Amino acid sequence: MIYGYCRCSTDDTKQDIKRQERELISMGVPSENIFLEYAHATEVKNRTEFNRLLNTLSSGDTLIATELSRITRSTKDLIDILEYAKQTKIKLILGSFMVDCTSEELDPMTEGMLKMMAVFAELERNIISQRVKSGMAHAKAKGSKIGRPQLTQESIPDKFWKYYKLYNNKQINISEFARILNCSRTTVYKYISIAQDS
Secondary structure: OEEEEEEEOOOOOOOOOHHHHHHHHHOOOOHHHEEEEEOOOOOHHHOHHHHHHHHHOOOOOEEEEOOHHHHOOOHHHHHHHHHHHHHHOOEEEEOOEEEEOOOOOOOHHHHHHHHHHHHHHHHHHHHHHHHHHHHHHHHHHOOOOOOOOOOOHHHOOHHHHHHHHHHHOOOOOHHHHHHHHOOOHHHHHHHHHHHHHO
C-alpha cells in the first residue's frame, strides 16, 4: 500500500496544506491514504496523525512526503524513523529522494545522504527560529504586542458552525470534524470550548 503524509506548522488560516495533498495525489497516493496534520516538525512523539500512520504501515508499504522537512527537521528523530523503516521494511519517498528499506540492507550512500539532508533541515529550522526570536525581541522593544490574537466566536471559521450540530448529534467524531475543517483536533477542541461557553 502507498501512504502519504502532509504537515504544516501552523493552522489552515496561515498555511495551506492542500498543496502538499495535491502533490501526493499526483505521486500516486490514494486520497483516502493521506494523513494530514498541523504540528511542529520537532514534535514527532506528540504527532497523533503521524504516529497513527506509522502504526498503519506494514512490510512492503511505501510512505511518501513532499520533502524531508514534512516528516521531521530533527536529525535524531530522522534516525529513529529510519530505524523504524528498516525494521518494518518499508520504502520512504521524500520528494525526489527514495530510501528503499525493503531489502536486507540499506545502501550506505543513501543512508548517509538522508542523514546529511536531516542535518541541513535541522540547521534551517534553527536559523528560522533564531530569526523569529530576534524579530520578536525587536518588535517588543518597539512596543508592539507579541503573540496570537485572542480566539473569539467571531474569529471561528463559518465552516465550523455548519458542522458543529453534526458533531453534537454524534453524526461525526472529532477526527472527522478536524478533517472536514482541515485543521488539527486540538484546534477543533478550542473551537468547541468557545462554542460551549457561548
